[in-house]
Amino acid sequence: MPSVPDPNSGIIADNSGCQNTIGYVIDLSPETGGAACFLDIAPGHLNRNGLLHGGIMTILLDVACGYAASLSFDRASLAPVLTVSLNMMYVAPVGAGRVTAIGTVTGGGRKICYANGELRDDQGQLIASSSCVFKRITKRAAP
Amino acid sequence: MPSVPDPNSGIIADNSGCQNTIGYVIDLSPETGGAACFLDIAPGHLNRNGLLHGGIMTILLDVACGYAASLSFDRASLAPVLTVSLNMMYVAPVGAGRVTAIGTVTGGGRKICYANGELRDDQGQLIASSSCVFKRITKRAAP
Amino acid sequence: MPSVPDPNSGIIADNSGCQNTIGYVIDLSPETGGAACFLDIAPGHLNRNGLLHGGIMTILLDVACGYAASLSFDRASLAPVLTVSLNMMYVAPVGAGRVTAIGTVTGGGRKICYANGELRDDQGQLIASSSCVFKRITKRAAP
Amino acid sequence: MPSVPDPNSGIIADNSGCQNTIGYVIDLSPETGGAACFLDIAPGHLNRNGLLHGGIMTILLDVACGYAASLSFDRASLAPVLTVSLNMMYVAPVGAGRVTAIGTVTGGGRKICYANGELRDDQGQLIASSSCVFKRITKRAAP
Numbered sequence: 001m002p003s004v005p006d007p008n009s010g011i012i013a014d015n016s017g018c019q020n021t022i023g024y025v026i027d028l029s030p031e032t033g034g035a036a037c038f039l040d041i042a043p044g045h046l047n048r049n050g051l052l053h054g055g056i057m058t059i060l061l062d063v064a065c066g067y068a069a070s071l072s073f074d075r076a077s078l079a080p081v082l083t084v085s086l087n088m089m090y091v092a093p094v095g096a097g098r099v100t101a102i103g104t105v106t107g108g109g110r111k112i113c114y115a116n117g118e119l120r121d122d123q124g125q126l127i128a129s130s131s132c133v134f135k136r137i138t139k140r141a142a143p
Numbered sequence: 144m145p146s147v148p149d150p151n152s153g154i155i156a157d158n159s160g161c162q163n164t165i166g167y168v169i170d171l172s173p174e175t176g177g178a179a180c181f182l183d184i185a186p187g188h189l190n191r192n193g194l195l196h197g198g199i200m201t202i203l204l205d206v207a208c209g210y211a212a213s214l215s216f217d218r219a220s221l222a223p224v225l226t227v228s229l230n231m232m233y234v235a236p237v238g239a240g241r242v243t244a245i246g247t248v249t250g251g252g253r254k255i256c257y258a259n260g261e262l263r264d265d266q267g268q269l270i271a272s273s274s275c276v277f278k279r280i281t282k283r284a285a286p
Numbered sequence: 287m288p289s290v291p292d293p294n295s296g297i298i299a300d301n302s303g304c305q306n307t308i309g310y311v312i313d314l315s316p317e318t319g320g321a322a323c324f325l326d327i328a329p330g331h332l333n334r335n336g337l338l339h340g341g342i343m344t345i346l347l348d349v350a351c352g353y354a355a356s357l358s359f360d361r362a363s364l365a366p367v368l369t370v371s372l373n374m375m376y377v378a379p380v381g382a383g384r385v386t387a388i389g390t391v392t393g394g395g396r397k398i399c400y401a402n403g404e405l406r407d408d409q410g411q412l413i414a415s416s417s418c419v420f421k422r423i424t425k426r427a428a429p
Numbered sequence: 430m431p432s433v434p435d436p437n438s439g440i441i442a443d444n445s446g447c448q449n450t451i452g453y454v455i456d457l458s459p460e461t462g463g464a465a466c467f468l469d470i471a472p473g474h475l476n477r478n479g480l481l482h483g484g485i486m487t488i489l490l491d492v493a494c495g496y497a498a499s500l501s502f503d504r505a506s507l508a509p510v511l512t513v514s515l516n517m518m519y520v521a522p523v524g525a526g527r528v529t530a531i532g533t534v535t536g537g538g539r540k541i542c543y544a545n546g547e548l549r550d551d552q553g554q555l556i557a558s559s560s561c562v563f564k565r566i567t568k569r570a571a572p
Contacts, residue, residue, distance in 0.1 A: 015191050016189055016190050016191045017185075017186040017187040018187065018188055018196035018198065020187060021164060021165070044160040044161065045164065047161055048159045049223055053159070053161035053202065054225075054226040055161065055198065055199075055201050055203075055205045055206070056161060056198075056202070058201040058202070058205075059198025059199070059201070059202075060198075062198045062201075063198070080192055082192075082197075082233065082236070083231075083233050084232075084233060084370070084371075084398065085230070085231060085232050085233065085371045085373075085417075086230070086233070087231070087371075087560055088228060088230075088231075089227075089228050089535070089545075089560050090227060090229070091535055091543050092536055093225070106518070106520055107521055107555055112370065112421065114518050116518075126535055129535060129543075129545065129560065131371075131518050131560050133419060133518065135398065137192070227513070227562055228513075228560075228562050230417055230514075232392070232400050232417050232419065234400050235393055249377055249415060250377035250378055254540075255513065255564065257375050259375075259415065269392055269393055272392060272400075272402065276513055276514050276562060301477050302477045302482070303472040303474060303475040304473065304474055304475060304484065304485060307450060307474065328446075329446040330447065330450035331446060332446040333447055334444050334445045335509055335511075339445070339447035340512040340515065341489075341491045342447060342484075342488070344484050344517075345487070346484075348482075348487075366477070368478075368483075368522070369483040369517075369519050370519060371517060371518050371519065372516070372519070373514070373515070374512075374514060374516075374517075375513075375514050376511065376512050376513060376514065
């Protein structure tokens with residue numbers, strides 16, 4: 001089932017249509033600090049200024065923070081969540097290389113989860129940060 | 144040049160790698176109220192719950208608001224802009240059909256522009272809204 | 287009971303310690319469009335630049351949007367709510383006169399409510415806008 | 430001059446009308462990590478649920494992040510700044526005791542500064558977090 005990671009690596013590579021379209025990789029192995037999502041920037045990710053599109057940065061941070069929230073609700077089943085609200089700060093531009101988003105849970109309760117994320121380039125430079133609210137949903141909305 | 148719309152229709156369909164990857168269409172014709180961006184939802188836009196990915200919604204709203212900001216700075220040349228910050232409210236889920244983002248400028252000065260956006264489905268239902276800050280940049284960051 | 291408005295006017299003027307400290311007035315009469323909060327700017331509301339403090343603007347918009355959310359959940363009892371997240375755009379400065387925040391509900395369900403707000407000066411100029419998420423709480427957190 | 434801290438302590442206690450009204454204290458001493466703003470919660474800071482008003486939390490975080498931005502632009506003169514946009518996550522409620530906001534700069538350039546803030550209670554519990562954009566202004570808007 002695509003939403004459960006490879007138990008040996010924590011890697012999820014083909015979890016959704018969106019993931020296949022963009023080409024990001026989810027890494028839930030403990031070394032990442034919990035929930036990471038990385039992308040090797042390609043021409044299909046660039047905006048009209050030749051830079052990584054801010055919307056793609058948002059996808060990476062939403063995914064990393066959403067998996068952090070899923071893990072915090074239920075590590076075994078990766079509880080499905082919906083993003084309620086999300087805020088982005090686009091701190092620095094990037095045009096090439098690998099970028100990695102790390103999501104971290106900052107608080108929440110039974111149904112609501114707060115998570116922050118950081119997107120960094122392969123030199124460790126902060127590219128963007130996010131603050132997100134997620135809501136746990138009890139069943140999948142689609143079959 | 145891809146960033147200038149077809150003068151007869153206001154349509155921009157292949158303006159960037161990101162646009163080609165996602166498949167959204169920009170419509171700058173006056174009937175849209177200024178700056179619109181629409182997408183016909185396909186399997187490659189869905190998240191692991193089978194719904195339009197929130198990050199794709201963000202791309203559509205960022206693009207519509209960014210073009211609204213570009214037009215407000217300089218209608219003739221579509222002044223390039225960078226997104227400084229962006230906030231998303233994910234009001235309702237959507238899984239199929241056409242969604243359309245409309246961006247509207249709410250204020251700003253010589254360098255900073257504030258714009259709000261609304262994403263609606265083909266029944267007019269509000270799906271998501273955004274509040275964005277853009278910064279005018281004087282030249283393209285990439286050749 | 288201070289949280290219920292005067293039934294003849296819809297005005298709430300002494301609903302909390304915070305309201306007494308800042309001096310804003312809540313107006314739930316139908317003419318406002320639902321939920322308004324206004325303030326006559328005084329020296330005690332200014333920042334170190336002599337302008338209305340952005341945090342005071344936030345209070346006014348949080349209050350107007352929170353009452354809009356309360357009314358949407360339960361008009362009769364003004365259901366108590368907590369702010370989950372809030373985003374502010376500070377569009378223009380203001381230093382004197384009356385400012386009025388209007389909150390409008392944009393969506394939501396049984397427990398979550400989305401509301402947007404606009405703060406305008408006495409000329410109708412947009413000063414700031416907000417996007418907020420509220421959560422209904424079933425009982426007061428304090429006696 | 431009230432906007433310059435006491436050189437021996439880094440404390441600013443009466444810098445603006447807003448500060449006097451709310452009663453927060455700014456602490457720019459190096460031990461705080463740069464820019465802190467604390468408040469001893471009193472009845473005049475509470476909302477209609479008997480909890481610290483979210484708008485007051487926002488003031489504390491806006492002030493701490495704004496001073497962090499000021500210091501990053503020009504430590505000697507505390508360069509005046511305006512808040513462009515601000516996002517708040519209200520992670521946990523608090524009703525009494527001292528709360529402290531710490532602001533940290535995450536990036537920026539000559540005119541724009543990004544700063545994040547955390548508000549914690551006297552047990553170190555995270556109460557709220559903020560993400561802010563500031564713009565340097567070259568002169569005071571008021572005499």
